[in-house]
Amino acid sequence: MKYRYLAFLLISLFLYYPINAQELFTLNGVVTDASSNETLIGVNLIIPEAKTGVVTNDYGYYSIKLPQGVYEIEITYLGYRSIIETVQLDTDKKLDFQLSEASENLEEVVITSDIEGLNIRKPEMSVNKLSISTIQKLPVVFGEVDVVKSLLLLPGVSNAGEGSSGFNVRGGAVDQNLILLDEATIYNSSHLFGLFSVFNPDAIKDLKLYKGGIPAKYGGRVSSVLDIYQRDGNSKEFKMHGGIGAISSRLLAEGPIVKDKGSFLVAGRSSYAHLFLKLTDNENSAYFYDLNTKLSYNLDDRNKLLLSGYFGRDVFNISQNFENTYGNAVLNLRWNHIFSDNIFTNLSVIYSDYYYGLNLNFVGFNWDSGIKNLNIKYDFNHYINDNLQLKYGIQNTYYEFNPGEIEPIDEDSGINYFKLNNKYAFENGIYISAEQKLSDKFSAEYGLRLSNFFRLGQDEINIYENNNPVEYDPERDIYREADILETLQSSRGDIIETFTNLEPRIAVSYALNDDQSFKASYNRMTQYLHLISNTSSPTPLDVWAPSGDFIKPQKLDQYAIGYFRNFRNNNYSLEVESFYKNIDNRIDYIDGANLIANNAIERVVLNGEARAYGLELLLRKNKGRFTGWLGYTLSRSEQRTPGRTSIEPGINNGDWYRTNYDKTHDLSMTGSYDLNKKWQLNANFIFQTGLATTYPTAQYDYEGITIPVYGERNGDRLPEYHRLDLSATYNPNIGKDRKFESYWNFGIYNVYNRQNAYSISFRENADTGQNEAVRLSLFGIIPSITYNFKF
Amino acid sequence: MKKIKFYIPFLALLILSSCEEVVQVDLEESEPRLVIEASIIWLKGTSGMEQRIILTETSPFYDEEVIPVENAQVKISSVNGEIFDFSYSQQGNYINTGFDPQLNEIYELEIIYNDQVYTATETLLPVVPIDYVEQTESGGFAGDEIEVKAYYTDPAETEDYYLFKFFNDDVSLEFYEDEFTNGNQIFGYYSDEDIEENDVIQIEIQGISKSYYDYLFILRSQVGSNDGGPFETMPATVKGNIVNRTNPDNYPLGYFRLSEADSTSYTVQ
16 A cells, blocks of 8 residues: 555656756757776766756766756866866757866876765765775785775675675675676675775776665665775786786786777786695695676767676686685677667666586595576666656566586495586566655655566475475474475476565655755665575675575665765765664574575475664765775674464574674774875774674583583673774886886785674583683784786 | 584674673572483493483572482383383483393383373484594584594485594583585584693494484584574473373473483594
């Protein structure tokens, strides 16, 4: 019923047009970088006379309707010189703009809005943008510029400790982040189990993280969207970039295929093979590599083709005994088409593949698992007038899950061939959303997404007594796998389960004046995929499972309110946000759940719920020689799984418990100071509450082994985490030979060598037989040097 | 009790600067709880008449002493009415010297302690013998340790679970199911950096039930939690098959099980 009301509301809003309609003309075009023709995302085009403006979309395109007249258009973009252009509008016009990078033409250091500025009037909230140039300055461990690690410095973003994979947004789990690289889903964002992320910073143009107020365009994950855009390549001249670091080296080549029309980009990155291993004999190796490619071609003014590819792998090889390979591969063909001056469309056909392979010679088998999907999206940006923009589209995804296949290495292996049943599913999304200026002070972005998920047939479907795959034994007070009564066959053409969900999204802003606003948002989202993982942080081996008969889709409701302010002439900005979110059907695992090579995962999981709430504060200094930000988050992230009936205890007695990434306080300060033209100094300071953990409260001997008895789940905390990082960037030949540019980055991670606890474990001392607590610290003080070049 | 820990060693290896240090951590203490180690083992070729059951209490985590339970009444009865009383000897050990093991027979354990009655029921499960023992030099995570493999032939017609005990200086428990090895000749294996030439390793194979296998699986994950860090599972309460009939909330730890066993010893070459 409430949906019908909402639909009515939406329709009536769409039908609202200014009554005193003058004749309007459309101004549209693309904003690009002057030196490379790279399209620029999120450029502000402001028309002060008309008190209006527009922002370029993900493909650098803008369109705006204005009455006849002569206008001055201010075009501003972070890191670029602002320009003001005068336009006489007496007919529909296509006008492209080119911007030059600020640093290139400046004799003295005057950085204008180097940091991502804040848009007071847009209803968009809970969104963080980081430009690659900001990310490249941050001090990082081993000097490896890292997209995901940089995000951790923002409020609301954390992880389960150094060296854990992925990231957590507003108390959500790692698998609840939708990570898109050129619109293609990336299933595992980590190299080396989480030490580095899979994104080569050289190949990336821009990124945006949505923590809340997520637009209707996105769906399929409940916590956040990390939208990463690869660069298109330089269509003006051939360029090479590269870098040599302590861990990896990078090389990128880009250039025109047809000058000013088409470009290519190829970027490769590889770590050094044996570098990490303390075991120095040559039988062992551990390395990663990735390859980013892009082709882009402007067919004409209205049509553009883009072909993006990514291929990355991690390889571990331990003395022929153990070999492990995993990684993502994506391929995406896109077609940008402008239907009329105010309708921009993009059609994407995307193939995405995550592979995990293990070769255990000493046990005698190979293991393969993975997930593949084929995705077709058609998205429309429809610029109705200068007060209303519509976005609508349709998305279809076909999934094939391979939970695992065990193959004996040879005939003597003793291991039998075994194939876990492949699973198949089909996901649809259809959405419409509007960004509307309701009055001078009020703006809103609202939309609706309708999502469907069809679980398709598979070779074996298990039938359980009372349709209950997890059995509770009241006498022993434990859960265990129920017996399989019978196994049915069904074909891939059958639909065995259907889910349909309506996902309303709304964000509103109320501007008190030009510098201050209040914003609020609500979004509901549904996630049909689950990462099956019962470790504190996911491992590459974890498999994805679709919703079905027993595992239900995760459903999120998130509410956020915020106060936003620019002050001191936009030198500073302040964002304060508070959020609450609740996720239904967050799965949890029964004690002793074996997830590896389990063909009936439903027998070890129970549906529970998760919730998180918090307060975020972000104070930025955007301009001047000193820039930086202070981010602080006060939050709580919990989950619980009550019993299904009154006699069942559930998991952890059905009580709420803190998630592994719950951090009460999370403070990060980062600053950058331009000493002179050649030297730039950077620093980070981080302070966090220690991660939640569980300590033993007693012990006993059983079968000759000492067994600990644990206390309340995640009821204890590791010691506080803090560290200071410094780095300096040296640009020796600035202003000299423009053909060849290079810079050095010198860094020190964890300057005061704090031994932060990665874990505190308990063991029996081999000599004394006494139990003791042992703290493992991963990163002490780590100096690094990186050399980068461009020509 | 070891397991193949893929991830933690990796991270520790990967990071040259990683550092381990013994630290002082104050721990809360939980109420003492009864621990029952009732493992009735019938070694092939023996009468199996001598059996013992060990009763202790949990102790504070840093304590070295094991707290024995002395004043309990312990007995096992078989379905055909035989009753075997276990009498206290020392250190929490209760002994019976006239036990009569029968394969696939159901037995019941009853313990009365502090006016509370604890019971459990289990079947004595058979096991296949150890066929032979083999040694390789490529064991362990890095492939540079001596590895001892004890081969056995899994019966194809049954679903079987095995517990291996390797006694060197310490005992190492390894347990297996036959899901991926049904009907094959396969091995239980043990490797350790401390294995040296001329070490004599005692190897025992025991037949166990699925529910005891599940119990060991959880037990091992608790010991595995010693590693800590992002790739460990959540701690759990390890509940066995012994139930406190008087006050179910005051559940005991440990397990009652009966297993046939085969044993051999191997001298490392």
